[in-house]
Amino acid sequence: MxxxxxxxxxxxxxxxxxxxxxxxxxxxxxxxxxxxxxxxxxxxxxxxxxxxxxxxxxxxxxxxxxxxYYFNLNSNIEEWAGACNITIDKKCLSCKEGKYKFEKDFARKSAIPRFINVECNFCLKIQTFDQAQFEISKLMANxxxxxxxxxxxxxxxxxxxxxxxxxxxxxxxxxxxxxxxxxxxxxxxxxxxxxxxxxxxxxxxxxxxxxxxxxxxxxxxxxxxxxxx
Structure with a gap:
Protein backbone atom coordinates (compact mmCIF):
# COMPACT_ATOMS: atom_id res chain seq x y z
CA MET A 1 0.00 0.00 0.00
CA TYR A 69 -6.91 34.59 -6.01
CA TYR A 70 -7.26 38.34 -5.75
CA PHE A 71 -4.52 40.87 -6.32
CA ASN A 72 -3.14 42.96 -3.52
CA LEU A 73 -4.55 46.46 -4.02
CA ASN A 74 -1.29 48.29 -3.35
CA SER A 75 -1.31 50.10 -6.69
CA ASN A 76 -3.88 52.62 -7.87
CA ILE A 77 -7.01 51.00 -9.33
CA GLU A 78 -7.01 53.72 -12.00
CA GLU A 79 -3.87 52.17 -13.50
CA TRP A 80 -5.41 48.69 -13.70
CA ALA A 81 -6.93 47.51 -17.02
CA GLY A 82 -7.41 43.80 -16.33
CA ALA A 83 -10.23 41.74 -14.81
CA CYS A 84 -12.34 43.41 -12.11
CA ASN A 85 -15.00 42.54 -9.58
CA ILE A 86 -17.87 45.02 -9.13
CA THR A 87 -19.84 45.11 -5.88
CA ILE A 88 -22.80 47.28 -4.87
CA ASP A 89 -24.17 46.93 -1.35
CA LYS A 90 -26.29 49.94 -0.43
CA LYS A 91 -29.19 50.35 1.97
CA CYS A 92 -32.52 51.34 0.41
CA LEU A 93 -33.43 54.80 1.73
CA SER A 94 -37.02 54.51 0.49
CA CYS A 95 -38.22 51.49 2.46
CA LYS A 96 -35.34 51.42 4.97
CA GLU A 97 -35.77 47.64 5.11
CA GLY A 98 -34.06 46.32 2.00
CA LYS A 99 -30.76 46.67 0.22
CA TYR A 100 -29.47 47.18 -3.29
CA LYS A 101 -27.10 44.27 -3.79
CA PHE A 102 -25.14 43.54 -6.97
CA GLU A 103 -21.93 41.64 -7.73
CA LYS A 104 -20.36 40.71 -11.06
CA ASP A 105 -16.94 39.95 -12.56
CA PHE A 106 -15.77 41.65 -15.75
CA ALA A 107 -12.95 40.33 -17.95
CA ARG A 108 -11.47 43.82 -18.34
CA LYS A 109 -11.99 47.17 -16.70
CA SER A 110 -13.15 48.83 -19.94
CA ALA A 111 -16.15 46.45 -20.03
CA ILE A 112 -17.63 47.88 -16.82
CA PRO A 113 -20.78 49.92 -17.66
CA ARG A 114 -21.01 53.53 -16.55
CA PHE A 115 -24.40 52.93 -14.91
CA ILE A 116 -25.99 49.83 -13.34
CA ASN A 117 -29.67 49.48 -12.41
CA VAL A 118 -30.25 47.51 -9.20
CA GLU A 119 -33.55 46.42 -7.64
CA CYS A 120 -34.16 46.67 -3.90
CA ASN A 121 -34.52 43.18 -2.43
CA PHE A 122 -37.44 44.32 -0.25
CA CYS A 123 -39.56 47.01 -1.93
CA LEU A 124 -38.37 46.18 -5.48
CA LYS A 125 -37.69 49.82 -6.30
CA ILE A 126 -35.05 50.22 -9.02
CA GLN A 127 -32.19 52.65 -8.51
CA THR A 128 -29.39 53.64 -10.90
CA PHE A 129 -25.81 53.63 -9.59
CA ASP A 130 -22.84 55.21 -11.37
CA GLN A 131 -19.20 54.10 -11.27
CA ALA A 132 -18.41 56.43 -8.38
CA GLN A 133 -20.70 54.26 -6.23
CA PHE A 134 -19.21 50.90 -7.28
CA GLU A 135 -16.70 48.99 -5.17
CA ILE A 136 -14.12 47.91 -7.76
CA SER A 137 -11.51 45.24 -6.98
CA LYS A 138 -8.75 43.85 -9.16
CA LEU A 139 -9.55 40.25 -9.92
CA MET A 140 -7.85 37.31 -11.51
CA ALA A 141 -10.14 34.30 -11.18
CA ASN A 142 -9.80 30.66 -12.19
Whole structure:
Protein backbone atom coordinates (compact mmCIF):
# COMPACT_ATOMS: atom_id res chain seq x y z
CA MET A 1 0.00 0.00 0.00
CA UNK A 2 1.42 3.38 -1.04
CA UNK A 3 1.17 6.04 1.65
CA UNK A 4 1.37 9.83 1.29
CA UNK A 5 1.79 12.23 4.20
CA UNK A 6 0.81 15.90 3.80
CA UNK A 7 3.10 18.00 5.99
CA UNK A 8 1.46 21.30 5.06
CA UNK A 9 3.20 22.03 1.77
CA UNK A 10 1.93 25.35 0.39
CA UNK A 11 1.38 26.15 -3.28
CA UNK A 12 3.96 28.95 -3.10
CA UNK A 13 6.67 26.50 -1.99
CA UNK A 14 6.15 24.63 -5.26
CA UNK A 15 7.40 27.66 -7.21
CA UNK A 16 10.99 26.93 -6.15
CA UNK A 17 13.56 26.72 -7.65
CA UNK A 18 11.96 27.96 -10.89
CA UNK A 19 8.68 28.19 -12.81
CA UNK A 20 8.43 26.70 -16.30
CA UNK A 21 6.27 28.91 -18.54
CA UNK A 22 5.62 29.49 -22.25
CA UNK A 23 7.76 32.19 -23.80
CA UNK A 24 5.49 35.08 -24.94
CA UNK A 25 7.72 35.56 -27.99
CA UNK A 26 8.22 32.03 -29.41
CA UNK A 27 5.95 29.83 -27.19
CA UNK A 28 8.87 27.54 -26.26
CA UNK A 29 10.05 26.88 -22.72
CA UNK A 30 11.01 29.89 -20.62
CA UNK A 31 11.99 29.84 -16.96
CA UNK A 32 11.22 32.32 -14.20
CA UNK A 33 14.14 32.37 -11.77
CA UNK A 34 15.34 34.34 -8.79
CA UNK A 35 19.07 35.05 -8.78
CA UNK A 36 21.24 36.94 -6.33
CA UNK A 37 24.25 38.90 -7.55
CA UNK A 38 26.29 40.98 -5.09
CA UNK A 39 23.44 40.89 -2.54
CA UNK A 40 20.95 42.14 -5.14
CA UNK A 41 18.00 39.84 -5.82
CA UNK A 42 16.84 39.67 -9.41
CA UNK A 43 13.75 37.97 -10.86
CA UNK A 44 13.79 37.27 -14.58
CA UNK A 45 11.96 35.24 -17.20
CA UNK A 46 14.47 33.79 -19.67
CA UNK A 47 13.58 31.78 -22.77
CA UNK A 48 15.62 28.61 -23.36
CA UNK A 49 15.05 28.82 -27.12
CA UNK A 50 15.08 32.44 -28.33
CA UNK A 51 16.68 35.60 -26.96
CA UNK A 52 13.67 36.72 -24.89
CA UNK A 53 14.60 37.97 -21.43
CA UNK A 54 12.67 40.26 -19.10
CA UNK A 55 13.13 41.59 -15.58
CA UNK A 56 9.99 40.84 -13.55
CA UNK A 57 10.75 42.43 -10.18
CA UNK A 58 8.32 45.30 -10.73
CA UNK A 59 5.52 43.03 -11.95
CA UNK A 60 5.17 40.74 -8.96
CA UNK A 61 1.85 40.58 -7.11
CA UNK A 62 0.71 38.65 -4.06
CA UNK A 63 -1.03 35.32 -4.55
CA UNK A 64 -3.38 33.81 -1.97
CA UNK A 65 -4.54 30.65 -3.65
CA UNK A 66 -3.48 28.39 -6.50
CA UNK A 67 -6.85 28.21 -8.21
CA UNK A 68 -8.58 31.51 -7.35
CA TYR A 69 -6.91 34.59 -6.01
CA TYR A 70 -7.26 38.34 -5.75
CA PHE A 71 -4.52 40.87 -6.32
CA ASN A 72 -3.14 42.96 -3.52
CA LEU A 73 -4.55 46.46 -4.02
CA ASN A 74 -1.29 48.29 -3.35
CA SER A 75 -1.31 50.10 -6.69
CA ASN A 76 -3.88 52.62 -7.87
CA ILE A 77 -7.01 51.00 -9.33
CA GLU A 78 -7.01 53.72 -12.00
CA GLU A 79 -3.87 52.17 -13.50
CA TRP A 80 -5.41 48.69 -13.70
CA ALA A 81 -6.93 47.51 -17.02
CA GLY A 82 -7.41 43.80 -16.33
CA ALA A 83 -10.23 41.74 -14.81
CA CYS A 84 -12.34 43.41 -12.11
CA ASN A 85 -15.00 42.54 -9.58
CA ILE A 86 -17.87 45.02 -9.13
CA THR A 87 -19.84 45.11 -5.88
CA ILE A 88 -22.80 47.28 -4.87
CA ASP A 89 -24.17 46.93 -1.35
CA LYS A 90 -26.29 49.94 -0.43
CA LYS A 91 -29.19 50.35 1.97
CA CYS A 92 -32.52 51.34 0.41
CA LEU A 93 -33.43 54.80 1.73
CA SER A 94 -37.02 54.51 0.49
CA CYS A 95 -38.22 51.49 2.46
CA LYS A 96 -35.34 51.42 4.97
CA GLU A 97 -35.77 47.64 5.11
CA GLY A 98 -34.06 46.32 2.00
CA LYS A 99 -30.76 46.67 0.22
CA TYR A 100 -29.47 47.18 -3.29
CA LYS A 101 -27.10 44.27 -3.79
CA PHE A 102 -25.14 43.54 -6.97
CA GLU A 103 -21.93 41.64 -7.73
CA LYS A 104 -20.36 40.71 -11.06
CA ASP A 105 -16.94 39.95 -12.56
CA PHE A 106 -15.77 41.65 -15.75
CA ALA A 107 -12.95 40.33 -17.95
CA ARG A 108 -11.47 43.82 -18.34
CA LYS A 109 -11.99 47.17 -16.70
CA SER A 110 -13.15 48.83 -19.94
CA ALA A 111 -16.15 46.45 -20.03
CA ILE A 112 -17.63 47.88 -16.82
CA PRO A 113 -20.78 49.92 -17.66
CA ARG A 114 -21.01 53.53 -16.55
CA PHE A 115 -24.40 52.93 -14.91
CA ILE A 116 -25.99 49.83 -13.34
CA ASN A 117 -29.67 49.48 -12.41
CA VAL A 118 -30.25 47.51 -9.20
CA GLU A 119 -33.55 46.42 -7.64
CA CYS A 120 -34.16 46.67 -3.90
CA ASN A 121 -34.52 43.18 -2.43
CA PHE A 122 -37.44 44.32 -0.25
CA CYS A 123 -39.56 47.01 -1.93
CA LEU A 124 -38.37 46.18 -5.48
CA LYS A 125 -37.69 49.82 -6.30
CA ILE A 126 -35.05 50.22 -9.02
CA GLN A 127 -32.19 52.65 -8.51
CA THR A 128 -29.39 53.64 -10.90
CA PHE A 129 -25.81 53.63 -9.59
CA ASP A 130 -22.84 55.21 -11.37
CA GLN A 131 -19.20 54.10 -11.27
CA ALA A 132 -18.41 56.43 -8.38
CA GLN A 133 -20.70 54.26 -6.23
CA PHE A 134 -19.21 50.90 -7.28
CA GLU A 135 -16.70 48.99 -5.17
CA ILE A 136 -14.12 47.91 -7.76
CA SER A 137 -11.51 45.24 -6.98
CA LYS A 138 -8.75 43.85 -9.16
CA LEU A 139 -9.55 40.25 -9.92
CA MET A 140 -7.85 37.31 -11.51
CA ALA A 141 -10.14 34.30 -11.18
CA ASN A 142 -9.80 30.66 -12.19
CA UNK A 143 -6.23 31.10 -13.35
CA UNK A 144 -5.47 27.37 -13.60
CA UNK A 145 -2.74 26.90 -16.18
CA UNK A 146 -0.87 30.12 -15.41
CA UNK A 147 1.82 30.95 -12.88
CA UNK A 148 0.28 32.77 -9.89
CA UNK A 149 2.74 35.68 -9.83
CA UNK A 150 3.09 36.90 -13.41
CA UNK A 151 0.34 35.00 -15.25
CA UNK A 152 2.50 33.46 -17.97
CA UNK A 153 0.89 30.25 -19.36
CA UNK A 154 2.48 27.20 -17.73
CA UNK A 155 4.63 25.10 -20.06
CA UNK A 156 3.84 21.84 -18.25
CA UNK A 157 0.11 21.50 -18.88
CA UNK A 158 -1.91 18.56 -20.15
CA UNK A 159 -5.71 18.51 -20.64
CA UNK A 160 -7.90 15.68 -19.38
CA UNK A 161 -11.68 15.18 -19.53
CA UNK A 162 -12.28 16.88 -16.19
CA UNK A 163 -9.98 19.88 -16.63
CA UNK A 164 -6.29 20.71 -16.83
CA UNK A 165 -3.36 19.00 -15.13
CA UNK A 166 -0.46 21.42 -14.82
CA UNK A 167 2.79 21.79 -12.90
CA UNK A 168 5.18 24.63 -12.13
CA UNK A 169 8.33 22.54 -12.64
CA UNK A 170 9.54 18.89 -12.73
CA UNK A 171 9.64 18.69 -8.92
CA UNK A 172 5.95 19.65 -8.83
CA UNK A 173 5.15 16.77 -11.22
CA UNK A 174 6.80 14.26 -8.88
CA UNK A 175 4.95 15.62 -5.82
CA UNK A 176 1.60 15.37 -7.63
CA UNK A 177 2.45 11.89 -8.86
CA UNK A 178 3.25 10.68 -5.33
CA UNK A 179 -0.05 12.13 -4.08
CA UNK A 180 -2.20 10.65 -6.86
CA UNK A 181 -0.60 7.19 -6.62
CA UNK A 182 -1.10 6.93 -2.85
CA UNK A 183 -3.67 4.44 -1.57
CA UNK A 184 -3.58 6.09 1.86
CA UNK A 185 -3.36 9.87 2.26
CA UNK A 186 -2.62 11.33 5.68
CA UNK A 187 -2.00 14.82 6.92
CA UNK A 188 0.24 15.95 9.76
CA UNK A 189 -0.55 19.64 9.67
CA UNK A 190 -2.99 21.39 12.03
CA UNK A 191 -4.19 24.07 9.58
CA UNK A 192 -5.17 21.86 6.64
CA UNK A 193 -6.77 24.71 4.67
CA UNK A 194 -3.32 26.23 4.08
CA UNK A 195 -2.03 23.08 2.44
CA UNK A 196 -1.65 22.90 -1.36
CA UNK A 197 -3.44 19.55 -1.39
CA UNK A 198 -6.52 20.94 0.38
CA UNK A 199 -6.92 23.38 -2.53
CA UNK A 200 -6.89 20.74 -5.25
CA UNK A 201 -10.22 20.19 -7.05
CA UNK A 202 -12.22 17.15 -5.91
CA UNK A 203 -11.87 15.47 -9.31
CA UNK A 204 -8.07 15.39 -8.91
CA UNK A 205 -8.38 13.81 -5.46
CA UNK A 206 -10.88 11.18 -6.64
CA UNK A 207 -9.55 7.64 -7.04
CA UNK A 208 -11.98 7.26 -9.97
CA UNK A 209 -9.82 9.55 -12.10
CA UNK A 210 -6.46 8.20 -10.91
CA UNK A 211 -5.46 6.39 -14.11
CA UNK A 212 -6.29 9.30 -16.40
CA UNK A 213 -4.45 11.83 -14.21
CA UNK A 214 -1.38 9.60 -13.95
CA UNK A 215 -1.30 9.32 -17.75
CA UNK A 216 -1.36 13.13 -17.97
CA UNK A 217 1.49 13.37 -15.45
CA UNK A 218 3.44 10.82 -17.50
CA UNK A 219 3.00 13.03 -20.57
CA UNK A 220 4.37 15.98 -18.60
CA UNK A 221 7.32 13.88 -17.43
CA UNK A 222 8.08 12.96 -21.02
CA UNK A 223 8.01 16.67 -21.93
CA UNK A 224 10.73 17.36 -19.37
CA UNK A 225 13.00 14.66 -20.78
CA UNK A 226 13.04 16.35 -24.17
CA UNK A 227 14.42 19.59 -22.71
CA UNK A 228 18.14 20.12 -23.17
CA UNK A 229 19.91 21.08 -19.90
Missing amino acids: KRFVDNGLSSLELLKPEIWVCCPKCDHLAKIKETTLESIQKIEVVCTYCSYRKNLENYRSTSYDFVN KVGADPYYHFPLYLASPVRQGLICAFNPQHIQILKDYIQADLRERKYPNYNKSYFSRLPAWIKSARNRKEILKALLRLEQMTTTIQP
